[in-house]
Amino acid sequence: LHRRGEDDRSSYSRLAPHPKACLTATVLTELKREAYEANLALPRHGLIHFTFGNASALDRARGIFAIKPSGVPFAKLRPADMVLVDLAGKKVEGKLAPSSDTSTHRRLYLAFKPVGGIVHTHSCYATAFAQAGRAIPHLGTTHADYFSGEIPVTRKLTRKEISGDTYEWETGNVIVERFRKNSLSPLDVPGVLVNRHAPFTWHTSVTQAVEIA
Numbered sequence: 001l002h003r004r005g006e007d008d009r010s011s012y013s014r015l016a017p018h019p020k021a022c023l024t025a026t027v028l029t030e031l032k033r034e035a036y037e038a039n040l041a042l043p044r045h046g047l048i049h050f051t052f053g054n055a056s057a058l059d060r061a062r063g064i065f066a067i068k069p070s071g072v073p074f075a076k077l078r079p080a081d082m083v084l085v086d087l088a089g090k091k092v093e094g095k096l097a098p099s100s101d102t103s104t105h106r107r108l109y110l111a112f113k114p115v116g117g118i119v120h121t122h123s124c125y126a127t128a129f130a131q132a133g134r135a136i137p138h139l140g141t142t143h144a145d146y147f148s149g150e151i152p153v154t155r156k157l158t159r160k161e162i163s164g165d166t167y168e169w170e171t172g173n174v175i176v177e178r179f180r181k182n183s184l185s186p187l188d189v190p191g192v193l194v195n196r197h198a199p200f201t202w203h204t205s206v207t208q209a210v211e212i213a
Contacts, residue, residue: 055068055118
């Protein structure tokens with residue numbers, strides 16, 4: 001009987017999920033929910049058009065972020081649709097392809113250590129400045145609540161950077177280059193205009209990144 005009991009416990013230990021595994025699954029489910037709610041906030045606030053925009057939320061301790069799947073209309077999104085990607089660029093979980101901007105998000109997470117959430121929109125006014133290649137001047141108090149100075153604009157990407165198969169990664173590179181060149185803090189200046197493209201914003205959480213957007 002004693003031996004049988006030991007065998008039963010051994011079988012149970014093989015079948016039952018480890019408590020740590022359950023905790024990890026819960027944390028990652030919450031990460032997907034956080035990213036999902038941030039993505040739904042974008043059309044609600046008029047920050048995107050069609051499927052052109054995305055938000056991601058990072059679990060820095062695990063090196064995994066949740067991001068909107070590519071090409072899925074916002075109205076059809078579900079929390080389970082969020083795709084989990086690690087900071088090495090490997091898809092960890094998800095049936096759908098991650099956003100085409102995933103490499104840009106990953107590049108920024110790697111460079112800006114305090115950042116825990118990133119948002120990319122095509123909001124009309126910020127996109128107009130980005131398309132014109134002009135920074136947004138520091139003129140108002142609301143602007144000052146979020147940014148310590150102007151909202152900067154990157155240089156133009158080169159033809160080689162645009163035409164290669166690493167365009168999204170290169171987009172992240174020109175953002176990082178702009179911040180390093182001018183010694184900008186990503187939390188003092190939590191956003192940028194990508195020249196001839198559109199804005200990216202970020203902060204310690206994706207909820208704050210949406211507010212800044």
